[in-house]
Amino acid sequence: MLRAQELSKRYVLASGTVQALKPFSYDFSPAKVTAILGPSGSGKSTLLNLLAGLDSPSSGSILLDGNDLSQLNESARAELRLKYFGFVFQSFNLINILNAWQNVAFPMGLTGLKQEKRKARAFELLSHFGLGERLYHFPHKLSGGERQRVALARALANNPEVIFADEPTGNLDSKSGAMVLDALFELAAEGRTVIIVTHNLELAKRADEVIFLKDGELTNAPVELGQPAIP
């Protein structure tokens, strides 16, 4: 269980202090897809970065199975991300100098897994996402949908508990986007916690839970979502 407790983030700039995220508390349930919605600049990405340990909160805590991420140093947070978190980004964020299977195998390499094993698992994951014929292709030789599926396979490389997806369909055509979303919902059905930052209302409608942010604050969701904004 991933839990945010009074999580906040403020930036001190020359022009003054900006409160990017006001105190925020939420329990992210396993086996569910939670969508984080909100207009640009509402604090969605800031929240995702804090939850994933990519940034440090100004106050509050993030608990994963009772352990407070905000108290960990950089190396410990990196290890936690490596073993427990998977990431899918809008712009895919594959490593351009590695081919498809090497990209997927990369997080496994960081855990010290031997090459034969990580290669076998990378092949298995890519084949699962329909990329068995694209194993040796470099990112620039893949379509957007294929790149996002490679990113999905990479996110699953170390069998994480939590998947963070930041606008995962933002750069995809509708068919590829649907394919990626189906995969994310499948992962939730397997028991993982899936947290998606999105502008996509259709996606939000499919989500099990919706968080709506405005001006860095949890607020009421648009009525068309048909879901309570604040659980």
Place this chain on the structure above:
Amino acid sequence: MIWQLASNSLWRRPIRTSLTALGIAVAVGSMVIFLSLGEGLRKAFASQIGSIGPDLQVSFGDFDASTSFTTLPEIPLHYLDDLQAQSSRFGITRVTPLLSHFRAGLSPGNSFVFQGLPASEDLANLFIDFQVDAGRSLRADDEGKGVAVIGAQVAKRSQLELGKQLRLSGDYSFEIVGIVSSSEGIVDNSIVVPLTSLQAALGIKDKLSFITLDLEEPARAAEIATQLKEVFPNLGFQTRSDVLGVLEQGVRITDVVRLGISTIALIVGAIAVANTMMMSVFERTREFGIVRAIGARPRFLFALVLSEALLLSFVGALAGVILGRLGMIAVNNIATNLIGLEVAALTPRLVLFAISVAFVMGLMSGLIPAFRAARITIATAMARE
């Protein structure tokens, strides 16, 4: 995994990587050429002096690298008789006076080393594998005459032949009566003339450059040198190893100069590596953010950037050694034509030194970029386009 990633990263920008490696190669190559000169000189001195030098060399005063390579004659002539008088006491079998004069020209082809030796002395007794290639050697009745035998290298280098006149000064010239050679380079690169003729030409009647002594028991050379020093406190007595030691000292002095010049080239190479790595880190900030996001520790990025710098330096060093080797061959070709000696040598210790220097250079120049890569902020890095 890290080396594969480092290698892939470097080849992402093949032109920049190749140019940087070339810069290192030129720096290491020039260092190899400069330092190989010292190695070559050591080898040449060891083979020349070690095999054919006299058992003892006599100088006026102490013999050291700073003062003893001049050819100014300093030994008063009477010491020749004094040493001969002590021959039986110290087991000296031959006392040979030597007057050296270096006539500098504007080019190597016009520069000559004159060696004044007693004309009665059989040069075959002084130089191993001595042979007359053309004409004849010196004879006892040549003493006082303007005749010379010249080394084969001198003849080749300066295009001299039998019968030609060698002008030493306005009044004195020497006719070439023989072209000689030996298995070593001293004779090959000298012009040997009768001692009294050279004394007359130089206007130096009562001084010698060196006196050489052959001993009945060469193995006791060091002991005899000490005893002779007690009898002749104004003279210096050097064994072959003493001479080699002084020459080594001289080479070391030039080592420092050559190393200093090489260091400048290496610093330029190191700056090139550091610049390349800094640019690479800057360009890949977003990628490093991704790598950190998916679980790499800061030290992974530190090691990655450092590995790239080391790999770049290592490849540059290998190319530099090859480049240095080619340069050294060229230097030796020129030196062989000019003085009949190979003055540069690429020894295993020099290769090891060059690669070690490149390794340290890579390490030093990669440190700052590596620290920078390790300290990136993930969220900021990933926000960069």
